[in-house]
Amino acid sequence: MLFTKGEIDLGCDGHVHTKFCHHATGEMEEYVEAALACGLREIIFLEHFEAGINYDMGATWLTADEFVFYQGECRRLDQKYGERIRVGAGVEIGLNPQGLAEIRDFINGHSWARVGLSYHYFEEDGEHINMLSRRQENIKRFAAIGHEKVLTRYFSDMLVAVKELQVDVVCHLDAPLRYSQGVEFVAEHWYLIDEILAEMVRKKIALEINTSGFAVRGESFPAEAIIDRAQRRGLMFVAGSDAHRPQDVGRFFDRLKR
Numbered sequence: 001m002l003f004t005k006g007e008i009d010l011g012c013d014g015h016v017h018t019k020f021c022h023h024a025t026g027e028m029e030e031y032v033e034a035a036l037a038c039g040l041r042e043i044i045f046l047e048h049f050e051a052g053i054n055y056d057m058g059a060t061w062l063t064a065d066e067f068v069f070y071q072g073e074c075r076r077l078d079q080k081y082g083e084r085i086r087v088g089a090g091v092e093i094g095l096n097p098q099g100l101a102e103i104r105d106f107i108n109g110h111s112w113a114r115v116g117l118s119y120h121y122f123e124e125d126g127e128h129i130n131m132l133s134r135r136q137e138n139i140k141r142f143a144a145i146g147h148e149k150v151l152t153r154y155f156s157d158m159l160v161a162v163k164e165l166q167v168d169v170v171c172h173l174d175a176p177l178r179y180s181q182g183v184e185f186v187a188e189h190w191y192l193i194d195e196i197l198a199e200m201v202r203k204k205i206a207l208e209i210n211t212s213g214f215a216v217r218g219e220s221f222p223a224e225a226i227i228d229r230a231q232r233r234g235l236m237f238v239a240g241s242d243a244h245r246p247q248d249v250g251r252f253f254d255r256l257k258r
Contacts, residue, residue, distance in 0.1 A: 015243075075089070
């Protein structure tokens with residue numbers, strides 16, 4: 001129960017994945033049909049792009065050829081269903097601070113319904129670790145590095161990215177280390193969060209309310225404390241289910257209404 005009417009558009013699910021990310025199931029058309037069943041008027045697929053990630057537990061992002069097919073399928077579905085629902089091809093940019101030039105080229109080289117900014121992979125000793133992973137080996141590695149250190153770098157890098165990249169939305173802002181226990185923000189993290197939100201206001205970047213958090217921790221990503229800060233600054237908000245199955249489209253959107 002977070003938003004009054006007009007603060008957020010709950011007729012659009014703006015964060016939906018496909019089988020091309022290698023960790024979602026179902027055909028894209030099934031997601032569109034699920035969106036129609038939910039009464040949505042728009043669905044935006046938001047597939048993963050990563051630049052220069054060294055991760056040996058399986059890619060979670062699309063190849064160049066897969067992006068071509070993915071965009072073509074989005075166009076086909078938009079033409080087929082356009083009188084009933086809009087279908088958009090978006091991209092979820094995964095931040096790699098060493099890959100900003102490649103990221104810019106990729107964003108500028110395509111036409112997107114939405115460009116979302118996320119940060120999944122933490123670099124340590126030349127290797128990347130998935131911050132959003134439930135794998136025990138990843139969780140243990142972050143505990144060994146130190147949660148405070150990981151989060152300080154995460155928010156610092158996100159602040160740089162928000163300043164330097166042209167994106168539309170910041171996705172699941174406080175989702176890193178979501179499966180680690182005992183993670184708390186310190187004063188430095190809150191300072192960086194406030195700086196990120198201020199830059200988002202300046203550049204008219206929206207904050208995503210990612211409802212997958214309700215299934216993970218009982219509240220959205222980000223948490224209400226961050227949403228309150230964003231509301232006081234007058235940020236724009238968009239809703240996304242982060243669906244990886246057709247039945248997850250539009251999930252928990254009813255919990256965002258006052």
